[in-house]
Amino acid sequence: MTHPFYITTPIYYVNDVPHIGHAYTTIAADVLARFYRLRGNDVFFLTGLDEHGQKVQQAATKANIAPQAHCDQLTPQFKNLWKTLMMSHDGFIRTTDSQHQTVVQQFLQTLYDKGLIYQAEYTGWYCTFDERFWTEKDVEGGLCPDCKRPIEQLSESNYFFRMSHYQDRLKAHIQNHPEFIRPASRRNEVLGFLEKPLEDLSISRPKSRLSWGIELPFDSAYVTYVWFDALTNYISALDYLPSSPSRNRYWPATVHLVGKDILTTHAVYWSTMLMALELALPHTIFAHGWWTVNGEKMSKSRGNVVNPNAVVDEFGVDAFRYFLLREVPFGQDGDYSQEALIGRNNSDLANGLGNLLSRTVTLIQRFASGQIPAPVRSTEDEHDRELHAAAEALLQTTLPYHLNPERLEFNRTLEAIWALVQLGNQYIDKTAPWVLAKDPANQERLQTVLYNAAETLRFLCLATAAFMPATAQNMNEQLGLSLNFSHSLLAQKITWGELPVGTTVRKGQSLFPRIEATTRNKEKHIVEQKVEAVKRESKEGTKEEAHKDQANQTGEEQIAIEDFMKVKLKVGKVLEAERVPKSNKLLKLQVDLGSERRQIVAGIGKKYEPEELIGQTIVVVANLKPAKLMGVESQGMVLAAGGKEVLGLLTINEDTAPGSQVK
């Protein structure tokens, strides 16, 4: 009943330091795995490590440890990163697993017995770094065409797989199956490659040169070429990593995700291996692009390798997951920069989704006693119908279409989800629940508006669950819902109006705190200076005053009542509130002080949304000299608890007339 969905990432080279490229492929695979599980598919998501080869052997020798111990030491850096990035893989394969090695040897023996592997003397240009031979025509000026390192001429006896036999069959398969290699531009590249005669593939390395590998079952003087070993993982894993052998269940794979640099290896080596083994070919091989960093190629020597752990530490896992899949179409190259990530965080995440959740929960708390009110259908208008239609279309049509393994338009999916976020925010702006709340005659309409805003968020919970699992869970909790994302929630049609009435909402942490981009480092620096200054002052201060007043333990200066009375504090009522453009922190308030109306600019925009403040009774310093903040005049100051971070606004519970004195 449930269709198998088998998705793989490449197995990463254990010797690599995990970077943004590894994170990118694996996050994409995780989103698909989560989405298809929600759809009710029987998903198997595989990732893992490639642990054989010359570079591992060299690094182990250098560290003076056994290659296996070297691999064991490096494995956690990947496993831990996948935990941090909330990966939901079902299997983690290591090519040093004994069960994997057994399957590789079985495959080799089968091909050998069928006469598809033969031994021959081979002379060619060898690149030690890439561990591969190049033909005369590939080589330019004695350098490897791939890594541009010097290569050497090498002659040795090796075993070869008759790959050339399968050239025509492979070409025909690619031509007859447009979904086999995606995107289409990459498919054309592979077809172009197959225009040249396909050579046989060397699948062995003499142990004299490389001993860290899987021994050939028919000649113990050789180990298996790393690619033959590595590619086999996609099938060997199915024989032992799920709880029971499941090769029949999951093979052929639904989609292999690969970087564009290893497309040929998959589309040509792996496909012809499978043909020779009489196994089915994967449904789709999807090649994605590469990431540059601030417009430059990422490399160790440039020192610009992006460490996903550090990004997540600073910005959170979901902002990172969102950025990578939103910023560029999956098949194309993209550029990573902190500025771009911060921009996405602030505009799409904080001002978009975060704001929609925060204001909806606040409005329900303010105007519906914190419980999702019953909608009154007779009060619905075209705004409601637009929202309703957009939400249903998103889950029922748009997501399945773009996330089809042949398309993998993650960026288009997120654009569509964020179109609903925007529509939701516009809906609240247009319907203005805070205005409706002023007139009891609008009570039914108010209920409908609040219900529909919350219902939109339920759809957004389901739509974002695969992309941003932590965020979806947070929204689920704040809305008081009990969605269990490990269930196949999208297996049935999701219909508008199924949000339960009467559920209690719970205001929680803001989903995505805004990040001050340009001032971040500067601020840090300034904070340190201030701390230094305060330390100096308080030292001198305490020495001087200690004998004066034993009770004054803190060293704070004491003032007389007359000094306090100089400050005129008044009760104010917030009439209007809006954000000061280009500022994350500043809100512009219009405050009723009884006899007059004041414009006050307050640095409380990280803590509060403007609409939360309308109607609030607050405390204002009324005799402060006017000042300009970001070009906007402020005629007073509001009182709030907290230091640099605002913790809460001082408000008054009793019904107090604006302009009343506070003392």
Ligand SMILES: [Zn+2]
């Ligand atoms: Zn090379």
